[in-house]
Amino acid sequence: MSQVSIIIPTLNEATNLGRTLRQLTLLNPxxxxxxxxxxxxxxxxxxxxxxxxxxxxxxxxxxxxLSQQPGRSLQMNYGASAATGDILCFLHADTWVPDDLITVINKTLAEPTVACGGFISLMSGSQTTRWGISLHNYLKTYYAPLLFKPHLFFRGLRLLFGDQVMFCRRIDFWDCGGFDEALPIMEDGDLCLKLVKKGRIYLVNRIVQSSDRRVAKWGSFKATGIYLYIGFLWGIGVNANYLKQFYQDIR
Structure with missing residues (x-):
């Protein structure tokens, strides 16, 4: 079984990080x-x-x-450079994973045609589960690459995002240059576009649970509109630095 390094970028995550780390103590193996x-x-x-x-x-x-400056791409690359595992798993501080995470990751990447994997993200909070948005995020994994990159879709491209707990082989990650540190947003989708040159991007048929704090702040309709707007503009090539203004950090 390959060794898995879990990398968690943080910025003012004291409220959520404790639960996430305590859950990781239960992983078996x-x-x-x-x-x-x-x-x-x-x-x-x-x-x-x-x-x-x-x-x-x-x-x-x-x-x-401790990184020199905030920036998810910078932080994740910094963590990846310090990691010793054969496999890198990128986990958000407000996302919770199943206790057989390591087994699932190893089983997925045991298939040599798979370059990167991720999970189905179920967005929920203390009061509700965001079924509609979770379903849309699931479908987006498939329809976004089919719509904007159909030639790559049929080569195995699926668009995964950070709250889906992305994982890949360390050698493939660095061969692709890691996360683009110039991107303030959509660095995860960009990595998928690079890793598909190494093999298929695979959506594991298992659930991880992510915080709904952004949707709780914006409301479901506004959040869905922003997700669609950013996704569409990114798909047609709009600069991510422009898109960042619509996706503010929420803690």
């Missing part, structure tokens, strides 16, 4: 390491991470890296 890369949090994110790694040092090989 465990990951080879968990790397939290913080982009300059002003809350207790770093303290939470260090406390949990210290408390569970027998079951969770963890470390905290």
């Amino acid at each position: 465990p990951p080879s390491e968990v790397i939290v890369v913080d982009g300059g949090s002003q809350d207790q994110t770093v303290t939470v991470a260090k406390q949990i790694f210290e408390s569970f040092n027998q079951t969770l090989n963890g470390q905290v890296l």
Whole structure:
């Protein structure tokens, strides 16, 4: 079984990070390491991470890296450069995974034609489950590449996003140049476009659970509209730096 490094980029995630890290202590088999890369949090994110790694040092090989500046691409590349596992798994601080995550990842990438994988993201909060938006996000994995990159769709392109817990072989990740650090948004979709040159992008038929905080802030209709607007413009080649203004950070 290949060694899996889990990389978590954080910025002011003290509220969610504790639960995510505690859940990782239950993984069976465990990951080879968990790397939290913080982009300059002003809350207790770093303290939470260090406390949990210290408390569970027998079951969770963890470390905290401090990046020079915030930026998800920068942080994830920084974590990937420090990782020692054969497989890199990129996990958001507000996403929770099944306890057989490592087995699922290894089984998926045991197929040599698969270059990258991810899960079906079920978006939910303390009061509700966002069934409609979760369904749309699932369908978007397929219809977006079919609409905008049909030649790549038939070669195995599927568009995965960060809350789907993307994973790939470390060698393929670096051969493709990793995440584009110039992109403030859509770096995950961009990585799929690069990794499809190595093999298929595969959507695992399993669920991960992601926070609905953005939808809770915006409302379902506004959130859906923004997702569609950003996705369409990115699909036709609009610069991601322009699109970032419509996708503000929400904590």
